[in-house]
Amino acid sequence: MTQLALVIDLNVCVGCHACVTSCKEWNTSGEAGPLPDTNAYGEMYAGTFFNRVQTYEVGCYPATETVHFPKSCLHCEDPPCVPVCPTGASYKRKEDGIVLVDYDKCIGCKYCSWACPYGARELDDQNRVMKKCTLCVDRIYDTGLAPQDRRPACVMACPTSARLFGDIHDPESEVSRAIREEGGYPLMPEWGTHPANHYLPRRKTHVRIHADELERADNPLKVDRQQPRPAKGEPTLDDAVTW
Amino acid sequence: MRPAASVILLTTLLGAGQGLFLAVFTHQAHALLGVISPEGAKGFHGPASVVALALLAAGLVASFFHLGRPERAWRSAAKWRTSWLSREVIVLPAFMGTVFLYGAMHLTGVNPVILRLPGGVAVDASVVVGVAGTILAFALFVCTAMIYACLRFLREWHSPLTVANYVLLGTASGFTLAAALAARLAPAEAPFFAGWALAFTVLGAVSRGASLARNARLRPVSSLQTAIGVRHPVIRQISQGFTAGSFNTREFFHGQAMSLVRSVKWLFLLFAFAIPAALLASHLASGSAVVLAAALVAQMAGLMAERWFFFAEANHPQNIYYQAVA
Numbered sequence: 301m302t303q304l305a306l307v308i309d310l311n312v313c314v315g316c317h318a319c320v321t322s323c324k325e326w327n328t329s330g331e332a333g334p335l336p337d338t339n340a341y342g343e344m345y346a347g348t349f350f351n352r353v354q355t356y357e358v359g360c361y362p363a364t365e366t367v368h369f370p371k372s373c374l375h376c377e378d379p380p381c382v383p384v385c386p387t388g389a390s391y392k393r394k395e396d397g398i399v400l401v402d403y404d405k406c407i408g409c410k411y412c413s414w415a416c417p418y419g420a421r422e423l424d425d426q427n428r429v430m431k432k433c434t435l436c437v438d439r440i441y442d443t444g445l446a447p448q449d450r451r452p453a454c455v456m457a458c459p460t461s462a463r464l465f466g467d468i469h470d471p472e473s474e475v476s477r478a479i480r481e482e483g484g485y486p487l488m489p490e491w492g493t494h495p496a497n498h499y500l501p502r503r504k505t506h507v508r509i510h511a512d513e514l515e516r517a518d519n520p521l522k523v524d525r526q527q528p529r530p531a532k533g534e535p536t537l538d539d540a541v542t543w
Numbered sequence: 544m545r546p547a548a549s550v551i552l553l554t555t556l557l558g559a560g561q562g563l564f565l566a567v568f569t570h571q572a573h574a575l576l577g578v579i580s581p582e583g584a585k586g587f588h589g590p591a592s593v594v595a596l597a598l599l600a601a602g603l604v605a606s607f608f609h610l611g612r613p614e615r616a617w618r619s620a621a622k623w624r625t626s627w628l629s630r631e632v633i634v635l636p637a638f639m640g641t642v643f644l645y646g647a648m649h650l651t652g653v654n655p656v657i658l659r660l661p662g663g664v665a666v667d668a669s670v671v672v673g674v675a676g677t678i679l680a681f682a683l684f685v686c687t688a689m690i691y692a693c694l695r696f697l698r699e700w701h702s703p704l705t706v707a708n709y710v711l712l713g714t715a716s717g718f719t720l721a722a723a724l725a726a727r728l729a730p731a732e733a734p735f736f737a738g739w740a741l742a743f744t745v746l747g748a749v750s751r752g753a754s755l756a757r758n759a760r761l762r763p764v765s766s767l768q769t770a771i772g773v774r775h776p777v778i779r780q781i782s783q784g785f786t787a788g789s790f791n792t793r794e795f796f797h798g799q800a801m802s803l804v805r806s807v808k809w810l811f812l813l814f815a816f817a818i819p820a821a822l823l824a825s826h827l828a829s830g831s832a833v834v835l836a837a838a839l840v841a842q843m844a845g846l847m848a849e850r851w852f853f854f855a856e857a858n859h860p861q862n863i864y865y866q867a868v869a
Contacts, residue, residue, distance in 0.1 A: 317784075320784070344787065344788075345787045346787050346788050346789060347787075347789070348789075348790070349785075349789070352783070352784035352785060353784050354780065354782055354783055354784045354864065355780070355781040355782040355784075356767075356771060356773070356778055356779065356780050356781060357778070357779045357780075357781050358773055358775045358777065358778050358779075359775060359777055360777050366781070367771065367773060369771050371784070371864060380694075380695075380696075382625075383622075383625035383626060384625070384626050384627070384628065384693070384694075385622060385626060386618075386619035386620070386621065386622050386626045386628040386629035386632060387615070387618035387619050387621050387622065387629075388618075388621045388622045389618075405615070405618055406611075406612065406615075407610050407611065407612045407613070407615045407616055407618060407619055408610050408611015408612045409609060409610050409611070409619070409628065410609075410611075410794060411626075411628050411690070413790070413794060414544070414694060414697070414859070415694055416861065417696040417765065417859075417860040417861060418860075418861060418864070419791045419795065419859075419861025419862075419864055419865070421790075422789060422790040422791065423611065423790045423794070425790075427611075428611030428612050429611055429612060485772045486772075487769070487770060487771070487772055488765050488769050488770055488860065489769065490764050490765060490769060491695070491696055491764075491765070491860075499771075499772050501772065501773070502773070
């Protein structure tokens with residue numbers, strides 16, 4: 301069975317919010333209707349988004365690190381938001397594991413948002429229905445697009461390729477390999493929701509260099525203790541030869 | 544969580560309506576079994592059922608104000624296999640229909656005897672409907688409470704005590720209402736209801752007290768460390784990703800000072816339990832009708848404060864992600 305998901309590399313994310321704006325742009329212009337903003341240019345502005353980038357500081361100064369943390373629906377394999385929905389508007393697709401809301405069936409009771417421990421769902425104040433990340437379900441199967449464009453808008457926009465998209469149930473997919481080999485982890489595993497989206501941790505690249513690696517111990521030029529180059533003050537090849 | 548007026552009204556009014564119906568049928572069942580005389584309550588069951596139905600209808604109307612798309616509310620009966628909310632949506636009209644039938648039988652007198660028990664006890668149609676209504680009333684209590692109790696990460700709610708509270712507090716307010724109504728319609732029966740109301744109020748206080756004690760000792764399961772998956776004891780949010788509010792910052796925070804939340808706790812303990820219990824006890828001692836009305840007003844106000852606190856107390860794990868604006 302297929303389970304589409306995002307794998308987000310926190311080691312690479314620079315917190316530029318390009319995924320946020322690209323997501324908003326694509327999903328507010330789609331056939332599912334707009335993601336409206338209220339009073340967008342006024343003082344008390346607010347809006348509906350599928351994706352947000354948060355920023356955390358880890359550690360105590362001066363030993364601190366900034367972690368940019370993109371947050372959207374995790375498309376849980378056991379989504380707690382689905383069974384609580386009284387109308388069946390909230391559902392998980394069998395064919396690809398995407399958790400979706402049928403905006404024509406949603407009654408806006410907000411119960412699914414209570415049942416989501418991640419706060420991944422946002423009520424659209426103008427259409428008065430629950431909205432959430434669709435993994436750009438209207439892009440990824442669109443045969444009118446070139447194959448390389450059939451990816452979620454956030455993935456397309458990421459300038460550092462921090463967002464990977466694919467089937468985490470296929471062990472040979474790019475995302476499965478990233479989870480397996482780069483230490484991918486789910487959020488709040490304690491609730492047993494089995495999020496499909498995974499995050500790759502911050503990774504430090506340390507290179508250990510030993511002294512004998514700096515100078516080659518078996519350098520043949522040193523075997524007879526002769527210096528390979530003329531001593532200081534002696535004429536070099538450059539002095540004798542005109543190239 | 545942010546307490547919504549519509550849900551506070553919905554749960555308190557439904558609870559009182561269910562409790563009132565249970566009170567009315569408790570009286571009939573006692574009379575049927577010959578524990579009390581049925582004569583004193585003539586002309587009580589019908590009007591009391593009308594009041595119960597009115598409360599249920601008011602609760603139903605209040606529930607629509609919670610919906611973004613009330614015109615689609617009919618869809619919410621679809622997923623009764625998995626959703627307690629859907630089950631509530633089915634049980635509530637079924638219960639209202641039963642209460643309507645029960646009240647109509649008592650008001651019109653169309654109430655044929657269906658069978659005679661060996662002891663000579665005549666079981667009429669209203670008894671059968673009453674038993675069905677009693678089952679549905681408890682089913683509705685369970686459905687309403689399980690809407691909250693089934694959410695496992697809202698740990699303040701995820702407890703059998705939530706179900707016990709909804710049953711006992713609703714029943715207590717319903718019996719208090721029955722006592723206040725009986726004081727006007729069937730004065731001789733008011734102490735019967737007041738006694739039960741006192742018992743349920745005391746039981747409700749024990750159960751609510753137990754859930755308060757339980758919730759005070761809860762330790763959060765999720766932390767910022769598990770929320771973003773970084774293993775470091777010191778993590779500070781710098782930005783939640785936006786400077787204005789969003790659904791996430793509105794729906795899951797009560798936005799009140801902790802001192803106010805604590806005050807509401809003491810207020811509801813006083814008004815939902817202590818004052819009504821004292822007034823009900825004083826009625827049992829003195830027979831005064833005014834104290835029953837006062838007990839009813841105090842208890843309903845207290846239970847609304849209790850429901851407000853119930854929501855405000857629940858701390859949703861998503862709040863971990865919204866600790867700093869920018």
